[in-house]
Amino acid sequence: MPTRMLADAVASISEFKANPMKVMSFGAGSAVAVLNHNTPAFYCIPPALYEALMERLDDLELLAKVRERENEPSIKVTLDDL
Numbered sequence: 001m002p003t004r005m006l007a008d009a010v011a012s013i014s015e016f017k018a019n020p021m022k023v024m025s026f027g028a029g030s031a032v033a034v035l036n037h038n039t040p041a042f043y044c045i046p047p048a049l050y051e052a053l054m055e056r057l058d059d060l061e062l063l064a065k066v067r068e069r070e071n072e073p074s075i076k077v078t079l080d081d082l
Contacts, residue, residue, distance in 0.1 A: 005040065006043065007040075009031070010032065010033045011034055012036075013036045016044070020044075023044070027045075031049065
């Protein structure tokens with residue numbers, strides 16, 4: 001069965017176990033798919049990419065809350081009222 005690869009760089013699990021940092025350097029800042037029997041077992045991503053993904057997820061969650069609440073009644077205030 002074909003498997004969709006979500007990374008440009010791939011490595012076998014044996015390569016990854018032998019030298020994880022070398023495998024991650026192949027990704028050049030992007031995700032690396034680690035394969036087990038030619039099927040992705042997991043993806044490794046560098047910290048900067050993980051942080052960006054978490055920020056994006058947080059933004060999407062906040063956006064969903066805003067859209068959910070945008071038609072709720074509100075009270076207008078000025079800065080002086082605060």
